Structures are given as structure tokens and as C-alpha cells.
Amino acid sequence: MGKQIEIICVGNELLIGKILNTNAHWLAKRTTSLGMTVRRVTVVSDDIAEIATAVRESLKRKPKLIITTGGLGPTFDDKTLEGIAKALKRKLEVNEKALGMVREKYEAYVKQRKIERVELTPPRVKMAKLPERSKPLPNPVGTAPGVETKVSGTVLIALPGVPSEMEAIFEESIAPLIRKEAGVTVFFERSIFADGIMESVLAPLIDEVMHGKSYVYIKSHPKGQEKKPHLEVHFSTTANSHETARKCVDGAVTQLSQLIEENGGTIRRQSEKHEH
Amino acid sequence: MGKQIEIICVGNELLIGKILNTNAHWLAKRTTSLGMTVRRVTVVSDDIAEIATAVRESLKRKPKLIITTGGLGPTFDDKTLEGIAKALKRKLEVNEKALGMVREKYEAYVKQRKIERVELTPPRVKMAKLPERSKPLPNPVGTAPGVETKVSGTVLIALPGVPSEMEAIFEESIAPLIRKEAGVTVFFERSIFADGIMESVLAPLIDEVMHGKSYVYIKSHPKGQEKKPHLEVHFSTTANSHETARKCVDGAVTQLSQLIEENGGTIRRQSEKHEH
Numbered sequence: 010m011g012k013q014i015e016i017i018c019v020g021n022e023l024l025i026g027k028i029l030n031t032n033a034h035w036l037a038k039r040t041t042s043l044g045m046t047v048r049r050v051t052v053v054s055d056d057i058a059e060i061a062t063a064v065r066e067s068l069k070r071k072p073k074l075i076i077t078t079g080g081l082g083p084t085f086d087d088k089t090l091e092g093i094a095k096a097l098k099r100k101l102e103v104n105e106k107a108l109g110m111v112r113e114k115y116e117a118y119v120k121q122r123k124i125e126r127v128e129l130t131p132p133r134v135k136m137a138k139l140p141e142r143s144k145p146l147p148n149p150v151g152t153a154p155g156v157e158t159k160v161s162g163t164v165l166i167a168l169p170g171v172p173s174e175m176e177a178i179f180e181e182s183i184a185p186l187i188r189k190e191a192g193v194t195v196f197f198e199r200s201i202f203a204d205g206i207m208e209s210v211l212a213p214l215i216d217e218v219m220h221g222k223s224y225v226y227i228k229s230h231p232k233g234q235e236k237k238p239h240l241e242v243h244f245s246t247t248a249n250s251h252e253t254a255r256k257c258v259d260g261a262v263t264q265l266s267q268l269i270e271e272n273g274g275t276i277r278r279q280s281e282k283h284e285h
Numbered sequence: 286m287g288k289q290i291e292i293i294c295v296g297n298e299l300l301i302g303k304i305l306n307t308n309a310h311w312l313a314k315r316t317t318s319l320g321m322t323v324r325r326v327t328v329v330s331d332d333i334a335e336i337a338t339a340v341r342e343s344l345k346r347k348p349k350l351i352i353t354t355g356g357l358g359p360t361f362d363d364k365t366l367e368g369i370a371k372a373l374k375r376k377l378e379v380n381e382k383a384l385g386m387v388r389e390k391y392e393a394y395v396k397q398r399k400i401e402r403v404e405l406t407p408p409r410v411k412m413a414k415l416p417e418r419s420k421p422l423p424n425p426v427g428t429a430p431g432v433e434t435k436v437s438g439t440v441l442i443a444l445p446g447v448p449s450e451m452e453a454i455f456e457e458s459i460a461p462l463i464r465k466e467a468g469v470t471v472f473f474e475r476s477i478f479a480d481g482i483m484e485s486v487l488a489p490l491i492d493e494v495m496h497g498k499s500y501v502y503i504k505s506h507p508k509g510q511e512k513k514p515h516l517e518v519h520f521s522t523t524a525n526s527h528e529t530a531r532k533c534v535d536g537a538v539t540q541l542s543q544l545i546e547e548n549g550g551t552i553r554r555q556s557e558k559h560e561h
Contacts, residue, residue, distance in 0.1 A: 021502065022519070039302070049339075051326070208358060
């Protein structure tokens with residue numbers, strides 16, 4: 010429970026299917042590998058009320074961490090911080106540290122491009138308007154800083170929607186935070202591929218193995234069709250050490266592989282082990 | 286309001302970042318092209334309580350349509366219908382029509398593969414256990430039927446997680462339903478690409494154009510970095526006819542292109558028009 014995270018992605022472009030939600034995928038994979046459990050992903054539009062509602066609902070579930078992506082830029086429809094401020098009933102105010110970060114970026118651009126002095130126009134100042142009592146997080150590759158706010162037991166982080174910026178701020182400021190909090194929990198996963206056994210035959214076998222080793226989560230993913238069965242079977246667990254995690258998963262893989270072969274299936278190949 | 290849809294994706298594999306949520310992307314694009322507005326996408330785990338909560342929350346927002354993906358198969362962790370039943374306070378019961386569909390599929394497999402008679406084992410019967418007062422939707426490419434349930438003003442549809450099955454049931458049973466309800470609404474979009482103008486300079490220009498033509502939604506997507514600006518500007522609208530929609534978008538494109546050039550930017554190229 011103490012390691013739960015929720016992801017809230019803000020952006021009309023996600024809701025009209027213009028782009029694939031690779032940010033949610035990256036964050037889910039990355040935070041899972043750091044030992045956290047992603048409880049929910051929510052995608053909402055660039056609308057202050059929608060953002061505020063999603064944040065409030067998420068806070069009620071008391072996750073350790075909420076990460077939002079998108080809506081931090083200079084344009085009128087970048088509304089994430091307004092939405093968060095509304096949810097927390099805090100004002101938006103120019104954060105001097107954030108303004109310093111934005112100013113530095115533009116001064117560097119001016120130098121590079123040898124153009125006239127760049128002013129801090131309202132759209133640029135906008136990127137430094139944070140909810141009260143927030144902390145800006147440096148953006149190593151772009152302009153808009155990330156934002157960190159604490160709300161009772163939850164840390165609420167707002168990251169930009171541009172993947173390279175989102176990932177850079179995550180690695181620089183969020184990953185160390187999670188590692189510090191999470192202790193030594195590791196996530197371990199591997200897959201086997203089974204042919205010649207239907208998913209409906211496999212179902213009770215998985216049940217049997219998971220019943221014995223409930224700390225390993227096993228899930229079958231049909232890759233062919235039920236009539237020409239080709240199944241990926243995915244094993245995952247979290248534990249206090251790599252060794253323990255690997256031992257649990259390997260035990261479950263061995264046991265299920267045997268059961269699959271006893272039921273007429275063949276194990277085609279095993280995927281590489283993934284460690285994080 | 287009458288054309289809102291919500292998408293609920295069920296699956297631990299999404300929350301651990303094992304797979305990208307291409308189903309949400311496909312459904313968002315497809316339903317938008319049919320004139321609907323996707324209000325929210327929610328991803329939850331294979332957990333009855335989590336699924337039920339997400340469905341109940343979504344129903345409270347009274348969308349016209351809710352589509353769930355995933356969790357209809359034969360395995361123990363396919364729990365979507367249990368979650369829906371819990372949300373609606375209905376029982377799960379074997380639906381004779383659904384059982385007939387499942388039986389037919391297995392009989393066909395038996396014929397094809399010339400193996401011994403396939404029994405309707407509990408995991409197979411499970412795929413025909415629907416919430417009371419539901420209708421099974423034929424699955425043209427897989428085994429588990431889709432499920433349609435009406436709840437006051439909302440149609441709740443459960444689709445399988447395998448993309449080919451999800452898409453096939455959608456095209457056969459859902460698209461005609463939406464077309465019938467939606468009348469002649471069409472969605473129209475196009476993009477232009479601008480170089481040499483910063484997003485923070487573009488922001489008030491977009492504001493100006495959208496203020497004049499609020500029925501066209503304009504959004505900038507930074508492709509380079511703020512310091513070496515390369516921006517995609519995406520225009521979209523819905524209208525009663527292709528002609529109207531195209532005319533609105535083209536007007537906004539012309540107006541904004543002019544403003545961009547007046548501010549030192551260049552329009553690099555225009556994407557093809559997309560019509561649906």
C-alpha cells in the first residue's frame with residue numbers, strides 16, 4: 010500500500026487518438042522496476058475541471074505518489090498546474106526559483122542563437138506559476154520545470170508531456186526519491202512461450218501454480234488464436250533481493266512448464282530474464 | 286454531452302508497463318472519427334473491486350457509451366464481467382446465447398484439428414457467464430463474446446483485450462450502433478509544421494485564431510526543443526458535414542499560417558488532410 014503510484018496523463022491529443030500514450034507506458038515500466046505498484050492510469054482532457062477532478066479522486070485513494078504528465082508548457086491549453094491548484098484549493102503564484110530556471114533557459118537560447126534579448130513574456134512567466142508551497146524540479150532538456158507538491162501522505166509530481174523532458178526530470182529528481190523511500194525492493198519478470206495448449210486448458214494449471222506460490226503473479230497472453238494456440242506466459246514478482254525474486258519466478262516457471270508438457274503443450278522458447 | 290464515451294482498460298500488464306495501451310489509442314481514434322468525444326481513459330488492474338469502482342465512477346459521469354477492454358477470457362484473472370456485475374449489483378449467470386457462441390467455436394476447432402470432442406469445461410463456460418440482462422456480441426475472430434449491457438442512459442460494452450478480437454467486435458457491433466445514434470457528425474483534422482518560431486511566441490497567436498473560430502481546436506506539439514523550435518500545429522473540428530468541417534479547419538490554417546510568418550516563422554509543410 011505504501012508503494013502505490015497513480016499516473017494522470019493530461020492531453021486532448023491522447024483522447025482523440027492522435028498519439029499513443031507512451032508516457033504512461035514508460036512511467037509504468039520504470040516505476041514498477043523501482044519496486045512501486047501502479048494502481049491506476051487516468052487520461053483526461055486539457056480542461057481545468059477535469060484535471061482537478063482526476064487529481065482529487067486520486068488523492069482520495071492515498072497513493073504514495075501521483076505523477077501527472079503534460080500541460081506544463083507556455084500555451085493557453087497547458088492547464089495542468091491550474092487544475093492541480095484547483096484540486097488542492099491553493100493559489101497559483103510566480104515561484105521565484107522556477108522563474109529563475111525559465112529565465113536561465115531563455116538566456117542560454119539567446120546566447121546560442123545570437124538574437125536580440127528575449128523577454129519574459131506572459132506565456133514564459135506562465136511556466137513559473139506554480140501552486141503555492143510547491144517546488145520546481147529542474148528540466149535538463151527543455152524549458153518548463155517539473156513541479157513537486159506534498160499533500161498529506163502523497164507526493165504529487167507534475168512532469169511535461171514531451172517524452173525526453175519527462176524522462177529526464179524523472180531520472181534526475183524522481184527516481185532517487187523513490188529509491189530512497191522504497192528500500193531494496195526489486196521487480197523481476199520472465200516469460201515462456203507455449204504451443205499446442207489452449208488458454209482454457211492452461212487456466213486451471215496457472216491457478217494451481219499460483220495457489221502454491223502466490224507471491225508470483227502469472228498471466229497468459231494469447232498470441233495466436235484460441236483455435237491455433239500460441240501463448241506467452243508471463244511471470245513476475247517483487248522481493249527484497251534479486252536472488253529471492255529470481256528464485257521464486259524460476260520455481261514457478263519450472264513447475265508450470267512441467268504441467269504444460271503433461272497436458273500436451275510444448276515450451277517453444279524462454280525469453281531472456283529481465284532484471285531491473 | 287450526448288456523445289461522450291469513456292474507455293476503461295483492464296489489465297495488470299498495462300500497469301506494469303509490459304505492453305503499450307494500443308487498445309485505448311485505437312478506440313479513441315476510431316470513436317472520435319465516428320463523431321464521439323472521448324472524455325476519459327482509465328486503466329485498472331485485474332481486480333474485481335478496482336474494476337467495479339472504475340465502472341461506477343464512470344457511470345456517475347453519465348457518458349453515452351462506456352467501453353471496457355480486457356479480462357473476458359477463460360483464465361482466473363479475467364475478472365471484468367465480475368467487476369461489472371458488482372458495479373451494477375447484478376448477478377453473473379450463464380447466458381444461453383453466449384454459451385451457444387462459445388460451444389460453436391469449440392466445435393469448429395474440433396472439426397478443424399480433428400481431435401477428440403472438446404468439453405465445455407468450467408473455464409470455457411466462464412466466458413458465457415454474463416451480468417444479468419446482458420447481450421453477448423459475436424466475436425468473429427476469437428472465442429470470448431463481447432458483452433452489451435444497458436444502464437439508464439449509458440450503453441456499457443465489454444470487449445476482449447486481444448486487439449484483433451476487440452477491433453472485430455467493435456466494427457461488427459459497435460460502429461453501426463454509434464453511426465445510428467450519432468447522425469452525420471464527422472471529425473476533420475490536419476497539421477502544419479512551423480520552423481523558427483518558439484512555442485511561447487506561438488501561444489498567443491493560437492489564442493487569437495481560436496478566439497475567432499472557437500469551433501476549431503488548435504494545439505501545438507513541440508517536436509524539437511524550445512531552443513531549436515520545430516512545431517507541429519494540429520487543427521481539428523467536428524461538424525455536420527465534411528464540407529463544413531474542412532472549411533472551418535482550412536480557414537483557421539490560413540489565418541494562423543499568416544500570423545506565424547508575420548512573426549518570423551516559416552511553414553515547412555502541411556500534412557495530408559485526414560478524413561474519416
